[in-house]
Amino acid sequence: MTAETQIKDTVTTNDVVLFMKGTKSMPQCGFSSRVAGVLNFMGVEFADVNVLADEDIRQGIKDYSDWPTVPQLYVKGEFVGGCDIITEMMLSGELDTLFTQNSVDFDKDAADKIREANA
């Protein structure tokens, strides 16, 4: 299976996927850690793909989304953004809206708590 097929398969069979350096329980980069932390705190169920474990995926994900950096978040097969975009969307409430629109369960109170703490 090519990297592209593998990526497509992953993002279409999982509602929320985070391509990251390290894993959600042990991130290996500050940017990946931040996004995984937000999703964990919001109680979002997501699949994590460690790009450091597979050089083909590491390069493949950049080609797939035409986006040069990791982490990359996908919801229902669509590329949402990297660390800076997810952070902005988290704080503005747009991430809540995106999850709601896509029927992805999350803890609204936890999301509000993150915003309160960063207000």
Place this chain on the structure above:
Amino acid sequence: MPITAHEIETLLREGFPDAQITVQGDDGAHFAAEVIDASFADKNRVQQQRSVYAALKGKMDGSNGDLHALALTTKAPS
């Protein structure tokens, strides 16, 4: 080869001649850049940041790139 904030700013300036650009960071690897440009008004965040990455001409590209970490903020002038 490490890159400097000044080099990043120069690349961004070439791509966005009329933008308000701020680049911070002096360790040669970790930077924060803010680009405020009128062309962003009709683009979503992904499109805005893609165009910034394009202006950086491959400097972000992992092991081949000079730039390890760049925190990006993009917006249209308010």
